[in-house]
Amino acid sequence: MTARAVKAAPYHHGDLRGALIKAGEAELAERGLEGFSLRGVARRAGVSHAAPAHHFQDAGGLLTALAAEGFRRFLHRQLQRQKKAKPDPVSQMVASGLGYIDFAMAHPALFRLMFSSGRPAHTSPELAEAARAAFDQLEHDVTRMFAANGGRPARDDVLEVWALTHGLADLLNGKRMRFLCDMRKAEREKVVTNMLRTSFTEIAARARR
Amino acid sequence: MTARAVKAAPYHHGDLRGALIKAGEAELAERGLEGFSLRGVARRAGVSHAAPAHHFQDAGGLLTALAAEGFRRFLHRQLQRQKKAKPDPVSQMVASGLGYIDFAMAHPALFRLMFSSGRPAHTSPELAEAARAAFDQLEHDVTRMFAANGGRPARDDVLEVWALTHGLADLLNGKRMRFLCDMRKAEREKVVTNMLRTSFTEIAARARR
DNA sequence: TGTACATCAGTGAACGCGCGTTCACTGATGTAC
DNA sequence: TGTACATCAGTGAACGCGCGTTCACTGATGTAC
Numbered sequence: 001m002t003a004r005a006v007k008a009a010p011y012h013h014g015d016l017r018g019a020l021i022k023a024g025e026a027e028l029a030e031r032g033l034e035g036f037s038l039r040g041v042a043r044r045a046g047v048s049h050a051a052p053a054h055h056f057q058d059a060g061g062l063l064t065a066l067a068a069e070g071f072r073r074f075l076h077r078q079l080q081r082q083k084k085a086k087p088d089p090v091s092q093m094v095a096s097g098l099g100y101i102d103f104a105m106a107h108p109a110l111f112r113l114m115f116s117s118g119r120p121a122h123t124s125p126e127l128a129e130a131a132r133a134a135f136d137q138l139e140h141d142v143t144r145m146f147a148a149n150g151g152r153p154a155r156d157d158v159l160e161v162w163a164l165t166h167g168l169a170d171l172l173n174g175k176r177m178r179f180l181c182d183m184r185k186a187e188r189e190k191v192v193t194n195m196l197r198t199s200f201t202e203i204a205a206r207a208r209r
Numbered sequence: 210m211t212a213r214a215v216k217a218a219p220y221h222h223g224d225l226r227g228a229l230i231k232a233g234e235a236e237l238a239e240r241g242l243e244g245f246s247l248r249g250v251a252r253r254a255g256v257s258h259a260a261p262a263h264h265f266q267d268a269g270g271l272l273t274a275l276a277a278e279g280f281r282r283f284l285h286r287q288l289q290r291q292k293k294a295k296p297d298p299v300s301q302m303v304a305s306g307l308g309y310i311d312f313a314m315a316h317p318a319l320f321r322l323m324f325s326s327g328r329p330a331h332t333s334p335e336l337a338e339a340a341r342a343a344f345d346q347l348e349h350d351v352t353r354m355f356a357a358n359g360g361r362p363a364r365d366d367v368l369e370v371w372a373l374t375h376g377l378a379d380l381l382n383g384k385r386m387r388f389l390c391d392m393r394k395a396e397r398e399k400v401v402t403n404m405l406r407t408s409f410t411e412i413a414a415r416a417r418r
Numbered sequence: 419t420g421t422a423c424a425t426c427a428g429t430g431a432a433c434g435c436g437c438g439t440t441c442a443c444t445g446a447t448g449t450a451c
Numbered sequence: 452t453g454t455a456c457a458t459c460a461g462t463g464a465a466c467g468c469g470c471g472t473t474c475a476c477t478g479a480t481g482t483a484c
Contacts, residue, residue, distance in 0.1 A: 012427055012479055032327060034243050039470060048429050050472085055427095058471080108326050115383045116325075117317050118241060131385075156404050159386065160373065163404075167376025168368075174324045176340075177368065195365050195372075202411050221446055221460055248437060257462050259439085264460095267438080 017055045019045045024066050028109045063120040064127050070110045071130035075137055077103045089145040090200055096141050097165040097196045104169035111173060138162055151207025164199055226264045228254045233275050237318045272322060272329040273336050279319045280339035284346055286312045298354040299409055305350050306374040306405045313378035320382060347371055360416025373408055
């Protein structure tokens with residue numbers, strides 16, 4: 001088969017699974033979790049509606065894969081932010097939080113899929129692993145922040161950092177914090193950065209007591 | 210019409226609007242936002258599927274009404290908690306937070322409806338008013354907490370309290386905090402109370418600086 | 419190197435289902451006189 | 452107090468639609484010999 005012939009949509013797709021995941025993300029972004037359908041995804045991937053069955057048992061299966069992929073990209077975003085931030089533990093923690101919030105605002109429906117109750121219905125080792133990696137990174141960052149103050153975080157400290165970050169992300173996502181949503185991106189980021197820094201600094205200061 | 214005759218399901222319902230809201234809550238609770246349908250609600254209310262149209266334009270209209278009712282009950286739950294709590298400002302704030310989380314766990318789908326992006330599609334003065342009342346109460350409680358320390362909260366302080374509480378609620382709701390979800394209710398409440406109290410006390414202490 | 423055959427990925431027609439919407443209707447209520 | 456009529460709330464049959472699922476099929480790939 002020549003390189004040119006590839007254009008003519010060969011009978012076998014080559015990487016339909018990957019294409020379905022990509023199409024699934026678009027479907028999720030455009031139609032939301034409520035409007036999500038396997039037929040829609042197939043249509044988007046330019047493939048017959050029965051084709052996905054060879055790769056995913058049902059919509060739940062695809063959503064599970066999407067959530068797993070989401071968690072990997074979620075973590076990746078946080079790490080990217082950290083690379084660009086100052087190296088001190090608090091700045092690193094803040095950068096991670098900004099990445100968390102970034103992701104939520106860039107992919108609202110996917111974010112909701114990842115954290116909303118009951119969906120995806122299927123669990124999978126792949127999903128569990130990806131979610132776990134994100135949590136481990138959070139724990140690692142909080143631990144480092146406490147270590148800088150000569151202590152170790154309690155379980156509740158980690159959860160508190162998580163809850164604050166997640167709460168901001170979800171409220172921004174749901175457009176419930178009016179004045180924050182109305183702001184320009186740069187300005188909003190400044191405000192959020194400030195909030196996270198203040199809070200994280202206080203939390204880490206507990207290590208000194 | 211005698212009182213006994215009422216039992217025989219009169220042609221006119223009497224309070225179909227109220228009944229539809231009640232049925233809508235049940236539909237939401239059992240089938241979630243994704244499975245929600247007007248026909249399902251009508252069925253649940255024991256009424257023909259075309260009847261709701263006289264009271265709500267479409268599913269969005271009913272969901273808007275449900276969200277508004279949700280916000281009222283949400284606030285009510287917080288106030289109830291406050292009545293049973295100690296009167297000092299921090300305990301009152303913690304009580305409010307516990308009510309917030311209570312509500313989220315008791316009505317996961319409704320909670321998501323209230324705070325999830327994009328739904329309900331319609332806004333209404335009724336909904337705006339109910340949501341506003343809940344936010345005002347939060348602001349009032351935070352202000353009182355700061356006043357006890359001789360200061361006034363910045364806008365960011367209010368948001369921080371909100372974000373932390375909301376984050377906890379949403380993560381618990383989404384079952385993402387495993388060990389917290391696996392706990393018995395009483396124990397979980399103890400842990401959450403402790404977290405909120407620690408954090409709120411620190412935040413309020415900013416008033417002294 | 420060539421041939422035969424099993425396996426696999428994707429097709430497209432057909433099905434039944436629940437949904438929202440429409441519409442002519444009917445039963446009850448309220449108001450005018 | 453009774454009668455006529457307008458209005459309103461709810462009915463149930465019918466419609467078209469998109470969905471998931473099934474199934475016999477076909478085109479491509481890989482393997483055995």
